[in-house]
Amino acid sequence: MGFKLFLLLEKFLMLLPKKVRKNFFTFLSFLTYYLSSRYRNIGFINLDFVYGDTLSQEQKKKIVKYSFRNLMLNFLNLMELKYMSKEELTKNITVKNREILERIHAQNRAIVYVTPHYCAWELGGVGIGTLVEPLAAVFRKMKNREYEKWVLESRGSFGNSSLEKTNVIKPLINLVKKGMASGILIDTAMNAREGVKVDFMGKKVYQTPAPAYLARKYDAAIVPVIMISGDEQNYELVFFDEIVVEKTADEKDDIQRATQLQADWLGSIIYKEPKCWFWIHRRFKGEYPHIYKH
Numbered sequence: 001m002g003f004k005l006f007l008l009l010e011k012f013l014m015l016l017p018k019k020v021r022k023n024f025f026t027f028l029s030f031l032t033y034y035l036s037s038r039y040r041n042i043g044f045i046n047l048d049f050v051y052g053d054t055l056s057q058e059q060k061k062k063i064v065k066y067s068f069r070n071l072m073l074n075f076l077n078l079m080e081l082k083y084m085s086k087e088e089l090t091k092n093i094t095v096k097n098r099e100i101l102e103r104i105h106a107q108n109r110a111i112v113y114v115t116p117h118y119c120a121w122e123l124g125g126v127g128i129g130t131l132v133e134p135l136a137a138v139f140r141k142m143k144n145r146e147y148e149k150w151v152l153e154s155r156g157s158f159g160n161s162s163l164e165k166t167n168v169i170k171p172l173i174n175l176v177k178k179g180m181a182s183g184i185l186i187d188t189a190m191n192a193r194e195g196v197k198v199d200f201m202g203k204k205v206y207q208t209p210a211p212a213y214l215a216r217k218y219d220a221a222i223v224p225v226i227m228i229s230g231d232e233q234n235y236e237l238v239f240f241d242e243i244v245v246e247k248t249a250d251e252k253d254d255i256q257r258a259t260q261l262q263a264d265w266l267g268s269i270i271y272k273e274p275k276c277w278f279w280i281h282r283r284f285k286g287e288y289p290h291i292y293k294h
Contacts, residue, residue, distance in 0.1 A: 003146040014083055022232075025076045029069040036068075039280040043067055045291055046279045050201050055274075066275040073232060074122045078154040081126060086158060093127050093227075097239040101132060104221045104242065110176040111221050112211045114243075116187035116266055117278035120235055122155070124227030125183055127237045129160035135181035136161045138168055138210075140188070169210065176218045184211055186262055187278070191286050196256050198263040201270065205263075206286045212258035215245040222258070224265050228276070240265065 013021050033040055043064035047055060055063075081089070104111055113135060115124060125137050137155065139162050142148035152162045163171050163182070175182050186207060195206030214220045224240040243265065245258040270277045282292050 003144070003150075006147075010079055013079065018080075021076060021080075022073070025072040026069060029065075029072040032072075033065050033068040039068075040064060042282055042292065043279040046283065047274075049284060049288070049291055050203070051274075063275045064279060067277075067279045070119065070276065071278065071280070074120065077120060077122045078151060081122075081154045081157045084157070086130060089126065089130055089158065092233060093123075093131065093235045093237055095131055095237045095239075098132070100223065100239050100241060104223070108179060109219055109221050110179045111181045111223050112172075112176070112214050113181060113183045113223055113225050114186045114211050114262055115183065115225050116185060116269075117281070118187075118226050118228075118269065119276040120227040120229055121185075123235060124225065124237065125155060125160060126158055127227055127235070128181070128183065128225065130158045131237065133181050134159040134161070135183045136163050136171070136175055137183040138163050138165055138172075138185070140165045169213075172210065172214060173218065176214050176220045182214075184208060186211070187266060187283060189281070189283050189285050195286070196259050197287075198256075198260045200263045201267045203284055204287050205284060207259050207263055209255050209259050211243075211262065212245050212255040215243075215258065216247055216251065216254055222262065224262065226269060228273075 013024065016024075044060060047060040047063060051060070101111065111133075113128060115121065125135065129135055137160060139152070141164055142151070155162060160183075172182055188208075190206040190208060192206060194208065196209045197204055198207045200207065211220075211222045215222045222243040222245065224243065225238065227235055227237050229235045243258060243261045246254050248254055285292055
């Protein structure tokens with residue numbers, strides 16, 4: 001019943017002007033910031049853990065508030081994607097550093113796009129699929145299966161597909177062997193069984209080794225990418241230089257070092273504009289569960 005009401009709300013909102021929809025979700029972000037003490041506190045815990053006293057409490061408050069706002073704007077993007085034409089989607093997106101991809105494609109190598117929950121991440125994946133090449137994005141199974149179906153339909157509006165995280169390596173290998181693209185989020189919390197340990201923003205965390213494994217084993221290219229915006233209306237799809245995976249006699253070390261390079265890249269973009277990262281998730285729970293206990 002609840003999901004049917006949500007669909008009715010969606011249809012109603014999509015009848016309204018875009019500005020009104022944005023104002024509605026901006027209000028929701030304001031409301032959830034004050035009502036959701038759990039996630040608000042997680043944001044402050046993460047910022048205290050990473051920055052200590054180098055940021056003022058007021059700066060941290062602005063960042064956490066923007067995390068809620070950014071989450072709601074990504075949700076709005078998901079809602080609007082199903083109603084957009086390709087022309088509407090791409091008219092406000094510019095692509096930066098496309099030549100990086102052209103060099104890799106000229107070598108007939110598959111690309112593994114690595115990205116975080118940063119700025120307009122939902123538009124980022126769809127932007128790649130529309131402006132560059134279709135990709136299969138790895139996702140974590142959701143508790144609400146109806147909502148999961150809704151999300152995946154939105155993400156697949158322009159040709160992308162999705163791969164559920166459980167036992168995903170074999171499907172990823174098949175994609176790479178066919179020269180097809182995949183997308184992997186590298187900022188989600190992991191444990192020692194799933195990930196390899198890296199230094200991320202001065203803290204030891206576990207991070208997925210999948211991109212490095214695919215690149216080393218099957219000569220795929222790891223390309224970091226983010227979708228950014230200065231005004232929440234015009235967007236820039238930014239590709240970064242390939243993260244090269246060495247191939248020495250020590251496979252484990254090769255994978256660990258390439259995964260560390262991805263963590264270094266991620267930390268650098270967060271330090272540059274911290275408000276754009278999704279601070280209200282328990283990224284550090286793998287190694288530091290105690291920080292979230294209170």
